[in-house]
Amino acid sequence: VAAPSDDAAVWRGDRFVVATTDTMVEDIDFRLDWAGFDFRVLGRRLISVNLSDLAAMGAAPRYALISLVLRRTTTASDVTELYRGIAEQSRRFGCAVAGGDLSETSGPLTVTAALIGRVTSARRLLSRQGARPGWQIAVTGSLGGAAAGLRLLESRRRPASPAERGWVRSQLDPTPQVEAGQALVGAGIRVGGDISDGLYREVERLLDGSSMGATIDVGMLPLVRGLATTSWELAVRDSEDFELICAAPKRTMQAAKRSLARRDLRLTVIGHFEREPGIRFRNGSRVEKLEGAGYEHFR
Amino acid sequence: VAAPSDDAAVWRGDRFVVATTDTMVEDIDFRLDWAGFDFRVLGRRLISVNLSDLAAMGAAPRYALISLVLRRTTTASDVTELYRGIAEQSRRFGCAVAGGDLSETSGPLTVTAALIGRVTSARRLLSRQGARPGWQIAVTGSLGGAAAGLRLLESRRRPASPAERGWVRSQLDPTPQVEAGQALVGAGIRVGGDISDGLYREVERLLDGSSMGATIDVGMLPLVRGLATTSWELAVRDSEDFELICAAPKRTMQAAKRSLARRDLRLTVIGHFEREPGIRFRNGSRVEKLEGAGYEHFR
Numbered sequence: 001v002a003a004p005s006d007d008a009a010v011w012r013g014d015r016f017v018v019a020t021t022d023t024m025v026e027d028i029d030f031r032l033d034w035a036g037f038d039f040r041v042l043g044r045r046l047i048s049v050n051l052s053d054l055a056a057m058g059a060a061p062r063y064a065l066i067s068l069v070l071r072r073t074t075t076a077s078d079v080t081e082l083y084r085g086i087a088e089q090s091r092r093f094g095c096a097v098a099g100g101d102l103s104e105t106s107g108p109l110t111v112t113a114a115l116i117g118r119v120t121s122a123r124r125l126l127s128r129q130g131a132r133p134g135w136q137i138a139v140t141g142s143l144g145g146a147a148a149g150l151r152l153l154e155s156r157r158r159p160a161s162p163a164e165r166g167w168v169r170s171q172l173d174p175t176p177q178v179e180a181g182q183a184l185v186g187a188g189i190r191v192g193g194d195i196s197d198g199l200y201r202e203v204e205r206l207l208d209g210s211s212m213g214a215t216i217d218v219g220m221l222p223l224v225r226g227l228a229t230t231s232w233e234l235a236v237r238d239s240e241d242f243e244l245i246c247a248a249p250k251r252t253m254q255a256a257k258r259s260l261a262r263r264d265l266r267l268t269v270i271g272h273f274e275r276e277p278g279i280r281f282r283n284g285s286r287v288e289k290l291e292g293a294g295y296e297h298f299r
Numbered sequence: 300v301a302a303p304s305d306d307a308a309v310w311r312g313d314r315f316v317v318a319t320t321d322t323m324v325e326d327i328d329f330r331l332d333w334a335g336f337d338f339r340v341l342g343r344r345l346i347s348v349n350l351s352d353l354a355a356m357g358a359a360p361r362y363a364l365i366s367l368v369l370r371r372t373t374t375a376s377d378v379t380e381l382y383r384g385i386a387e388q389s390r391r392f393g394c395a396v397a398g399g400d401l402s403e404t405s406g407p408l409t410v411t412a413a414l415i416g417r418v419t420s421a422r423r424l425l426s427r428q429g430a431r432p433g434w435q436i437a438v439t440g441s442l443g444g445a446a447a448g449l450r451l452l453e454s455r456r457r458p459a460s461p462a463e464r465g466w467v468r469s470q471l472d473p474t475p476q477v478e479a480g481q482a483l484v485g486a487g488i489r490v491g492g493d494i495s496d497g498l499y500r501e502v503e504r505l506l507d508g509s510s511m512g513a514t515i516d517v518g519m520l521p522l523v524r525g526l527a528t529t530s531w532e533l534a535v536r537d538s539e540d541f542e543l544i545c546a547a548p549k550r551t552m553q554a555a556k557r558s559l560a561r562r563d564l565r566l567t568v569i570g571h572f573e574r575e576p577g578i579r580f581r582n583g584s585r586v587e588k589l590e591g592a593g594y595e596h597f598r
Contacts, residue, residue: 008319008352010424013312013417020307021364021413023402053307065320067366067411103322107406112366114320114413118312125309 009098011063014118018125020053021115022046026108034153034172039078041173042111043085049196050115051093051176052242056194058126058185059117061093061178066100069110082111093178124185126192128205131247133212135191137271138253140180140260141243143199144235145170145224151234163226170224174242180265184246187256192246198239200290203279206247216271218283236281237290247273308397310362313417317424319352320414321345325407333452333471338377340472341410342384348495349414350392350475351541355493357425357484358416360392360477365399368409381410392477423484425491427504430546432511434490436570437552439479439559440542442498443534444469444523450533462525469523473541479564483545486555491545497538499589502578505546515570517582535580536589546572 024030024046030037047064054061066086070079090097095115119125149171152159159165177194184192195202203214218232227234235241246267248256257267271282281288323329323345329336346363353360365385369378389396394414418424448470451458458464476493483491494501502513517531526533534540545566547555556566570581580587 008317008356008358008414008416010315010317010356010418010421012421013314013316015312016309017312017316017415018307018309019362019364019397019413019415021366021398021411022400023366023368023411025368025402025404027405028403057307057309059307063318065318065413067320067322067413069322069324069409098318099320101321101411103324103409104327105324105406105409106326107409108404110368110402110404110406110409112320112322112400112411114318114364114366115307116316116318116415117307119309122309122311 009063011098014062016119016122018054018057018059018117018119019114020050021112022049022053023110023112024049025110035158036168037172039081040085043082044089044173046111046113047086047089047095048174048176048242050113051178052194052196054115054117055176055178055181056126056192056244057119058124058181059119060182061095061115061117063098063116064090064095065098065114067112068100069103069105071109072104074109093176126181126185126246127190128193128208131191131206131210131212131273133273133275135247135273136250136253136269137203137214137216137245137247137273138267138269139195139199139222139243139245140177140265140267141241142222142224143239143241143243144227144231146174146240146242147234147238148224148227150240161226166225170241176242177244179263180244180260183259183263183265184244184256187259188252189246189248189256191248192244195243195245196240199236199245200279202245211277212273212275213277213279214271214273215280215282218281220268220270222266222268233290308362308364310397313361315418315421317353317356317358317416317418318413319349320411321348321352322409322411323348324409334457335467336471338380339384342381343388343472345410345412346385346388346394347473347475347541349412350477351493351495353414353416354475354477354480355425355491355543356418357423357480358418359481360394360414360416362397362415363389363394364397364413366411367399368402368404370408371403373408392475425480425484425545426489427492427507428490430490430505430509430511430572432572432574434546434572435549435552435568436502436513436515436544436546436572437566437568438494438498438521438542438544439476439564439566440540441521441523442538442540442542443526443530445473445539445541446533446537447523447526449539460525465524469540475541476543478562479543479559482558482562482564483543483555486558487551488545488547488555490547491543494542494544495539498535498544499578501544510576511572511574512576512578513570513572514579514581517580519567519569521565521567532589
């Protein structure tokens with residue numbers, strides 16, 4: 001509504017607003033010397049990280065506010081590429097870049113976005129709370145690609161196959177599940193989140209405050225193409241896949257699966273909640289527990 | 300609306316949304332070794348910087364999203380104090396902290412806030428565009444305190460008088476003119492902005508895209524208590540005062556002045572717009588121009 005020269009952006013509001021913010025710090029969240037990574041991909045990834053949080057609520061993206069803290073050595077063409085990545089990923093998901101801030105730092109490049117989206121009612125959204133014993137647990141897409149890609153990037157070995165290139169892409173330039181999030185809500189699902197902090201960590205969060213537990217069936221995990229089934233832990237811990245997890249009674253889950261299939265999206269049941277506390281992984285006839293899975297700063 | 304454990308915050312929306320983001324980087328925007336500065340004051344200042352942008356639009360604050368990028372050496376009690384400052388300044392101005400993100404860095408402490416506010420209509424707000432020749436220019440509060448305070452802090456001399464303590468406070472812990480911004484709009488003023496990048500720079504912005512100019516009467520500048528009139532340039536360039544500037548025809552300005560006075564707020568006419576291009580400072584019988592006033596990163 002207001003001119004871009006003003007101190008703040010103005011837009012016509014929505015009835016229910018969803019907002020999130022995420023920061024990426026150089027050498028912690030990304031490395032500019034990763035093969036295939038550059039300022040444009042960084043811009044896309046910054047938007048994707050935040051879009052994934054909106055997707056996790058089943059929200060539709062609307063506006064982005066960007067804050068870039070650049071090193072003195074950042075060139076004008078780096079900044080142009082960074083903005084290009086931000087703009088193209090925003091546009092792709094129907095989000096307008098409404099404003100921003102530019103600063104300089106003697107330290108690592110630090111980029112922050114705040115994304116504002118909408119839901120149509122206070123009830124039609126995904127929340128971490130409300131799962132019940134007996135409900136199925138499902139995930140969108142495939143698992144393990146981001147972690148396998150990170151391992152490849154850190155090893156400095158060039159990806160040698162289409163599968164490996166796919167892994168690297170899901171680490172560097174993931175696609176946030178914005179459409180899936182809204183489709184899950186549309187199909188009646190109300191419990192879910194994103195697993196970009198790791199599948200294990202997200203199951204823990206869905207259990208928070210309840211006395212329930214969960215069993216995940218390792219054989220049902222939709223591992224990314226090319227990942228050996230023996231590497232399933234990559235899909236569970238520190239996994240960083242930009243996919244969604246959700247929980248619902250079997251019948252609702254089946255409806256959601258059909259709804260996503262019509263959009264060429266995949267939803268795979270991987271386990272269920274149950275009364276017995278703790279998180280168990282059923283691997284054939286064995287039941288395993290993972291220690292120290294998931295990743296959190298300052299924990 | 301949603302639980303704080305979710306990936307994003309949800310709230311009931313407003314018809315017209317105003318949003319802004321600002322970042323503060325250690326050793327560029329603040330120094331933790333400044334006398335009287337600490338993590339709590341930093342938290343308040345982070346919110347104030349952003350509130351000042353909302354004030355500049357005449358908006359009412361609603362929600363804040365916070366992103367903190369902390370050094371590894373930051374202690375838990377530093378973080379608590381930082382949050383305390385953020386929370387108390389937000390609450391004071393009717394703003395709820397709706398969400399945030401926490402990261403770590405090997406570089407300087409970097410804190411970002413995005414603030415979301417509301418205006419009641421797309422027309423009832425302050426914008427940098429639309430000033431006309433003949434209109435009066437006015438500022439809220441007093442000028443020069445923040446710049447004088449910064450000079451004192453950088454000199455490492457302890458403030459020696461109540462006036463000097465006031466200067467330091469307006470640098471470290473300024474009060475954003477949120478109430479004044481809304482009162483100006485309520486009184487019919489539609490052109491304005493904040494002068495936290497310097498009064499001169501803001502007058503330039505109000506002139507952007509027009510062929511007009513402005514004359515500021517140095518004798519009318521409401522200099523902060525204790526500042527010598529010969530130091531008036533401090534009030535004009537790099538001034539960083541968290542005050543508002545506005546422009547309107549004389550009659551509207553008089554109404555606004557009365558409206559602010561009823562709230563114990565000050566509005567002082569300091570000059571006017573005119574057809575002749577350029578920015579002039581009338582100092583008694585002399586007319587001066589300033590070179591290189593105002594401050595902008597990467598300019």
